[in-house]
Amino acid sequence: MPIETFFPGRGGGADRPWAESALVLGAHLEVLRGRRRQSEVVEATGKRVSTSYYSRLERGEVRIDKPHVLDIILNALGVAPGEYRDHLLDLAVAASKEGWASRFRSGHREVVTDSILRLTSLEESTTEQFVLDREAVSGQLQTEAYARLVTRFTLPASLRDEGLQEVIVGLRDERGTHLGRRLILNQTRARFFLDEAVLWRDFGQPEALADQLQFLLDLVNARDLPIGIRVMSRRNPLAVPITTLARLGFRRSLAELPVPDVIYNETGRNASFHRGPLHGAEVADPDYVDLDDLIDNVLMRAPGYRESRQLIESALLEAKFRMR
Structure with a gap:
């Protein structure tokens, strides 16, 4: 054809x-x-x-x-x-123009990697995002204090430099700003799935976690935004070694070249991208099919809005109790 x-x-x-x-x-x-x-x-x-x-x-x-x-x-x-x-x-x-994230890269290639530059650029034009995070609240949803805390504890020892941490926090804050802008303009539908354990991980600072959980709860309650937050209950753990899994969907206009979906897979510090088929012209990445299957499995097993809200509320109450 x-x-x-x-x-x-x-x-x-x-x-x-x-x-x-x-x-x-x-x-x-x-x-x-x-x-x-x-x-x-x-x-x-x-x-x-x-x-x-x-x-x-x-x-x-x-x-x-x-x-x-x-x-x-x-x-x-x-x-x-x-x-x-x-x-x-x-x-x-x-494809030759630099994205907004490139300004964070100068002298910091070790933390602002090629994968991050590509991911942040792809996020700019997505109309639908599915994001599964298993070790921390999704980067696009992190408060500044939580981002600072998570960065400090998750960076390898060789990169635990205050300057590098500031770069990462600034990058994550900018990602959240860009997502918020797209959500308000209703250009993106986003669904975030978090492991329940993430809600209880305070890294020794329950006050930062409490603020983060309150922010998540506010997003859950903002039903007018095209965003969904679901918590994967401990009763149904996902036995797959994945840190972050994201499926990005793009506009479907007949007036433009079609855009295949992309799945981003991050395990530890290793990241990869997998391209879906080009609207019938078979350009299929074999790994895409398996990861797409995994995403469908998460969708089927994820609890609904009310249960997810209750899990966030419970974790927030516990975080506030630990602050006393």
Whole structure:
């Protein structure tokens, strides 16, 4: 099936955040390649790009610092001049722009990693988020005091520098600001799932936890916001070694290139991204299917609004009691 089938001929990529642009572009490059090996495409470019770089382009992993490289790749793939090719080139330009999180990175690559830059950029254009966190309250929902506390206790000993902690706290605070803006504008529907144990983990500062739990409770009670917070009860533990699991969904406009869903999987300090299918053009990451299955399992087992609210209230009362 021709790739143009999935391109309606209107809209573009110039206004997309860089990671979304790279994601869409990579999916289309893979479809265009078809049954050819990546090395064959690289050979057709006269080896003007490396196989590893081309592979990362297809996976949508990199910010494209030299958009003109795509022109060479499209020639190798046999994409004729025209509106479709122009839109792919527009995506390459959009994928070259830095996201807001890059200003936190200067001199701090060890904590503001490539994965964080990509995740924060993808979050900018999601219309639906599913987030499962098992060790702490989700980063986008953390109060400043809680973020500072969690950062201090979860960073490896080699990175427990006050300056690095401030960078992480600032980044998390900015993520929360961006999420709040999108929620208020009703551009994002977000569902957060937390392990019940997270609600009781005060790291020796019950007052910081109490403020955090009160903030969660306020969000739960704000029924007008397109946000849901659910607590995974200890009665139904998830026996999977995952720190954070997030599925990001994107707009579905017929006037634009389609955007495949992405699943972000973080275990300890290892993070990976898995791309879903491109609306019928089979560009499927095998791991995506398994993780998507796991997310569906969480959805089925998660308690409802009332039980989750009660669990947060109970933990808040306990935190306040420990403050006495």
